[in-house]
Amino acid sequence: MLGLAGELGAAALMLKSTVFWFFKSRLEVRETMKQSVKIGVDSIGVTALTSFFTGMVLALQTGATSKNLFNEPLYIGTLVAFSMVKELGPVLTSIVVAGRAGAVVTAEIGTMRVTEQIDALYTLGTHPARYLLVPRYIAFLVTLPLLVVLANFIGTIGGFIVATTRLQVPSTVYWNDIFTFMDINDFMHGFIKTFAFAFMIATVSCHKGMTTRGGAEGVGKSTTEAVVTSMVLVMVIDYFISAVLVALGI
Amino acid sequence: MIEIKNLSKNFPGRDVLRDLSCRIEDGDTFSVIGPSGTGKSTFIKCIMRLLKPDSGRILVDGEDIAALDDEFEIARIRRNFGYLFQEGALFDSLTVFENVSFGLRYLTDIPREDYGRIVADKLALVGLEKVEHLKPAELSVGMKKRVALARAVAAGPKCILYDEPTTGLDPVTTEMVTDLIVSASEKLKVTSILVTHDVNLALRISTQVAMLDKGVFAAVEPPDRFVKSENPAIKEFLEISNAGHNGCGDHGGRPGHAGYKGPGGRNGRH
Ligand SMILES: Nc1ncnc2c1ncn2[C@@H]1O[C@H](COP(=O)(O)OP(=O)(O)O)[C@@H](O)[C@H]1O
Numbered sequence: 001m002l003g004l005a006g007e008l009g010a011a012a013l014m015l016k017s018t019v020f021w022f023f024k025s026r027l028e029v030r031e032t033m034k035q036s037v038k039i040g041v042d043s044i045g046v047t048a049l050t051s052f053f054t055g056m057v058l059a060l061q062t063g064a065t066s067k068n069l070f071n072e073p074l075y076i077g078t079l080v081a082f083s084m085v086k087e088l089g090p091v092l093t094s095i096v097v098a099g100r101a102g103a104v105v106t107a108e109i110g111t112m113r114v115t116e117q118i119d120a121l122y123t124l125g126t127h128p129a130r131y132l133l134v135p136r137y138i139a140f141l142v143t144l145p146l147l148v149v150l151a152n153f154i155g156t157i158g159g160f161i162v163a164t165t166r167l168q169v170p171s172t173v174y175w176n177d178i179f180t181f182m183d184i185n186d187f188m189h190g191f192i193k194t195f196a197f198a199f200m201i202a203t204v205s206c207h208k209g210m211t212t213r214g215g216a217e218g219v220g221k222s223t224t225e226a227v228v229t230s231m232v233l234v235m236v237i238d239y240f241i242s243a244v245l246v247a248l249g250i
Numbered sequence: 251m252i253e254i255k256n257l258s259k260n261f262p263g264r265d266v267l268r269d270l271s272c273r274i275e276d277g278d279t280f281s282v283i284g285p286s287g288t289g290k291s292t293f294i295k296c297i298m299r300l301l302k303p304d305s306g307r308i309l310v311d312g313e314d315i316a317a318l319d320d321e322f323e324i325a326r327i328r329r330n331f332g333y334l335f336q337e338g339a340l341f342d343s344l345t346v347f348e349n350v351s352f353g354l355r356y357l358t359d360i361p362r363e364d365y366g367r368i369v370a371d372k373l374a375l376v377g378l379e380k381v382e383h384l385k386p387a388e389l390s391v392g393m394k395k396r397v398a399l400a401r402a403v404a405a406g407p408k409c410i411l412y413d414e415p416t417t418g419l420d421p422v423t424t425e426m427v428t429d430l431i432v433s434a435s436e437k438l439k440v441t442s443i444l445v446t447h448d449v450n451l452a453l454r455i456s457t458q459v460a461m462l463d464k465g466v467f468a469a470v471e472p473p474d475r476f477v478k479s480e481n482p483a484i485k486e487f488l489e490i491s492n493a494g495h496n497g498c499g500d501h502g503g504r505p506g507h508a509g510y511k512g513p514g515g516r517n518g519r520h
């Protein structure tokens with residue numbers, strides 16, 4: 001196994017050649033489409049389900065606490081929407097995508113590595129960065145933000161359903177609580193983080209795939225490593241970027 | 251012409267190739283034999299520059315490719331070569347058609363409309379038809395190898411590198427692939443470099459046979475002289491492989507089969 005410094009070095013080199021081929025060659029449109037479907041479209045269902053229940057439980061818990069403290073459910077919409085847009089939408093969606101799509105990417109590239117398909121790309125006149133990595137980076141960077149927007153929306157709807165049916169919050173109050181307090185910066189906060197997560201998940205999954213060794217067993221090992229690394233890094237990166245953004249007032 | 255001078259390649263904790271030299275003329279069929287794990291694949295991967303040699307020179311038509319670092323330069327050199335991987339290395343997310351036409355997109359200016367005809371031609375060459383729409387997972391081992399061969403020759407390389415072309419194939423397919431290597435070399439005048447532990451194959455179709463032993467070539471000889479070699483490593487390997495008697499003769503000898511001239515006959519050409 002490579003040491004941490006070795007891993008970072010190898011990932012940096014991979015990134016460099018991905019950027020190089022992104023600018024130097026025509027985009028593999030078909031591959032990019034295929035990957036966008038695999039990474040993005042195929043994650044819609046699980047993202048929707050996760051965010052729907054997250055929104056519902058947020059409303060339920062704040063409703064209960066608020067009733068205890070103030071005897072009535074206050075600012076449910078505000079809390080649900082802010083939590084979704086700034087934290088839970090980006091973080092939960094990224095974790096779901098890291099587990100689903102990140103695993104697919106690592107397993108696929110890892111299998112290609114151990115069966116010499118990566119070498120075959122070189123012999124047939126192309127480069128793995130051009131044919132495999134650029135399309136996957138683009139797919140992650142384009143589809144993850146869209147999934148997060150979807151998650152934010154569905155989570156807020158989930159909160160709305162619980163707030164209006166179980167907590168008897170009038171629907172105009174729920175929406176007013178959201179639109180009175182939320183501005184574009186709150187969206188930007190979540191959006192900036194989402195791009196960072198997408199970039200990180202693409203890098204980790206592709207890097208673990210490209211450096212796979214040792215047959216089918218090696219593929220399993222690097223897939224697990226990729227998923228665990230991505231999930232932990234989502235949390236770590238989330239804290240640090242949030243801290244910076246908060247300091248900047250975004 | 252490919253000239254290799256003092257080629258060395260090590261992996262961590264293991265010297266695989268040490269100071270290896272040879273010279274392969276245009277149109278030659280050059281075979282490297284040796285037991286598994288001696289570095290045969292490493293040798294042709296260095297020629298294809300899938301691996302970077304640690305030292306030594308690989309001159310392809312006079313240009314040293316061993317030290318090249320620039321990806322575009324290396325890619326330009328690779329255009330001369332077709333490469334058959336030991337396990338085929340077909341892209342399993344693509345169909346047979348997409349696999350065989352893959353190199354056409356990147357290595358040639360052939361218009362897309364012609365791909366269908368070219369792919370069908372190349373597949374016919376390896377005895378396959380109507381398999382274009384299948385995925386590699388739907389093919390037998392022998393069929394995969396033949397599709398891989400069709401893919402390797404599709405863009406019309408000047409030199410073909412074969413890694414264990416007949417390993418794992420049934421006798422009939424072995425004959426077919428052997429035919430193919432011979433006809434590529436004779437009709438298309440390509441240079442063939444093949445690495446194999448199938449001594450009989452090497453002796454039947456090569457103009458030069460080299461024995462890779464402990465990181466160097468123990469001998470580089472035409473087949474008729476190779477079998478008479480006094481080198482103990484070669485003698486032992488030939489004995490174990492039970493070659494040299496049937497290998498030089500009319501091996502297999504399926505009646506009506508488009509046979510080969512013996513090694514002597516082929517040598518006579520040079
Ligand atoms: N990428 C690699 N990293 C480390 N060792 C390798 C690598 N590739 C091959 N080897 C080692 O080099 C030796 C020669 O391998 P190879 O060229 O595949 O042999 P052959 O094709 O003759 O069976 C083997 O011992 C193998 O373990």
Ligand SMILES: [Mg+2]
Nearest residue numbers: 290291336413
């Ligand atoms: Mg080998």
